[in-house]
Amino acid sequence: MIRNSLKQILGAQNGLRPVIESLAQAMGAPIAVEDAAGGSLFGVAGGGERLSVAHEGKQLGWVSGLAGAEAVADLLRFMVAKEAERKALGTEVLHLYREVNLIYSFSEKLAALLDLERVAQLTLQEARHLIVATDGAILLLDEPSDALTSAAAFGDELPGVSGFARGKGIAGTVAATGVGEKVIGVIVLASTQPMAYEARELKLLNTLALQTATAIENARLFERTVQAGHERERLLALNQEAEVARAGYERELSLAATIQADLFPAQLPALPGYDLAARSRPARRCGGDYYDAIPIVSATDPDAVLLCVADVSGKGLPAALLMSHMQATLRALLGRTASLQELAGHAHDLLHGSTADNKYVTAALVKLDPATGRASYVSAGHINSLVVTRSGDVVPLGSTGAPLGLLPPGLPYDTTMIDLRPGDCLVLCSDGVPDAQNEAGDEFGEARLTAIDACAGVAPQFDDITLLVFRRLASIGCPS
């Protein structure tokens, strides 16, 4: 309500009091002014007509006097009307001040928000301070689907309402016809009471909408940045997990490699009259190849020696364990079986009974009597071994039975007998030797056993390579 009182108009800091004083003097009669309650504001009432001073139906006071009261009353009425006008203008300006300050504080508050929903809520809250509304919502446009979804809402009508879409209804039309660089959504204010909104309110809402659009874009950008950060953290965690797993695998491999290294004989037994050499090189840190040379100490064959090259299925720790198993089996059976084929049969049964179905070993076994150069040969599914005679002929030795541990027990193994004459050479190898490939994929083949690395060049080794070679020396009492 606009305050208006005669007391103010006649107040100490107002110029009207001296004017009325001089009017009263000029008229030669006293003038009295009272407020609405009859309290004296000027002069002393001394009779005469009592004239009302009112504004817009509100009694503000009285003027009385024997002469000139009408003129003073008119003057006061005029001043009251002028004062009312001035105050109405003042009120309007103060209202604008209020708006300016609200928009200022809105901008400041918005700048501190990075959460989209809170931006939308704050915008509606501030809009309600500036514009009368019973219902409101901020609907954001989803580009591909054209749907308008609520980011914040208030009132009885709008919250929970879905199905807004670009081009549909009032909000949808605004979304479809919106001006500016890019429409990101619609701000809705409504009143369930009949309400004539004015251009001023539209302008205000526009100001809020522009500011909130920027804040919403910022919030979205922030959200994306945060999400990208989370994704990076997730990947980092995965990386760390992988690193831990890799380190575990690495430990396992190094354990397997240690087990394996211990399985190879530290030193090959001395075999007078023979040159014996063996070497195994795994493709990776831990391979599946095995070789051994074990003197057979038995009553029947006091000088005999068992030579063997084997290839166990799989790689890594399981292969190392299977290899250890294979070695223990061979050594346990050695000297307890009459023949090499019997040894192979037992080893097969034992391995089959104590390992999983998919575990097996291929092996080339040679039992040599060094004194005579006579040897029995059993190949349990192993690749060909070779006899290279002194004259350079190459005689392949094929498989004489199935891999150890693969098929049901009780399999027979055949034996091939060999007579090594002085200068003859027996070559046992694993399939990494003939299968070794160069960059072009050409296989080394059996014929070129002596130059594996020259053939493979820089191509990575893809299978374990094991070679055991022994040659009967020509000089020991043998006819040439």
Place this chain on the structure above:
Amino acid sequence: MSLKILIVDDEVHLRTLLHQTLEDLEDEGVELHVATNGEEALAAIETLQPNLVFLDVMMPKLSGFDVCERAKKELGLSNVYIVLLTAKGQEFDRQRGVEVGADLYMTKPFDPDSLLMKARAVLGI
């Protein structure tokens, strides 16, 4: 003794708007006084010893800073609560405000609601 507020601004519109904002307090017995420049303000502060002064900073001759400093230091009226009014967007020398002993500063265009609230708080009504 009644509570007094002194409004100081060289611009008539601002004086009017400040007055209009604070008018409600007159019903509660608060006297509103107005000064239109620095000298007038200083004289009014000395004679009226108001409880609260809304003091424009940018005034010719005697600025709000000068008025505040003299009132607080020369006249020793440290119990007069002085609010400096400064234009929004205009750089305000806060340090100077502290030095001259101002109690608060507010920006113009002022928010009528917070201005009135502040006045009530200072006057304790």
